Every structure is written in structure tokens, then in C-alpha cells.
Amino acid sequence: MKNSRRQFMILSAAGACTLALNGKVQAQAMVAESDPQAKALKYVAVSDVAGKNCANCALYQGKPDSAAGGCALFAGKQVAAKAHCSAWAKKA
Incomplete structure (x- = not known):
């Protein structure tokens, strides 16, 4: 043909x-707390650690005023700006 x-x-x-x-x-998919990688990193959707959340983490790829954004650790998924995990690193 x-x-x-x-x-x-x-x-x-x-x-x-x-x-x-x-x-x-x-x-657009959000990371779930039940995701195996999220469990390994102790990810929680709402941070219980004062002053430490995804929005002020060096790995967070979202805009500062957004409710959610990408993360270098969770490829293809978004994390909540108010979330937290054990890999948190202070944004420069």
C-alpha cells in the first residue's frame, strides 16, 4: 500500500x-501517601513539621504560589505545596 x-x-x-x-x-497526577515511593520517603500531604514543606524545598518544581507542582523525586506526578517528606532540602 x-x-x-x-x-x-x-x-x-x-x-x-x-x-x-x-x-x-x-x-497532573498527584502523589498518594499510599504510593510505595511516598511511603519510603515518609511523604505526607500536609506537613506537620514547622517551616518545612514542599513549597520551600529545593526539589520542588512548582511555582511559589501554586497549590501543587512537580518534584524531582516523583517523576510525572505532582506533590502538594503543603506536603513534606524526609528528603526535604532548604531552597537556596
Whole structure:
């Protein structure tokens, strides 16, 4: 079967959209306290340690005023800005 340039372009665009949307959906998933990696790092959704939370951690990748953001330890998932884990490191 012979494919045309138009078919190739349509399929390429559809594939690119699928990849882009897939990355966006995965980035929106929140880390659950029951996740094995979260348990190993003693992750809690609301910090019980004064002055230490994800928002002021060096590993936090979200904006300072956001409710949640990415974390270098939990690839493809977001952590709550008010959360805390044992890997907390003071942001420079």
C-alpha cells in the first residue's frame, strides 16, 4: 500500500498531539501517601513539621504560589505545596 504525503502529515500530527496530551495528563497526577515511593520517603500531604514543606524545598518544581507542582523525586506526578517528606532540602 502506498502512503501519500498528506496521510503521513496527518498521522504525524495525530501522533504528536497524542504524546503532548499524554505528558500533560501524567503531569497532573498527584502523589498518594499510599504510593510505595511516598511511603519510603515518609511523604505526607500536609506537613506537620514547622517551616518545612514542599513549597520551600529545593526539589520542588512548582511555582511559589501554586497549590501543587512537580518534584524531582516523583517523576510525572505532582506533590502538594503543603506536603513534606524526609528528603526535604532548604531552597537556596
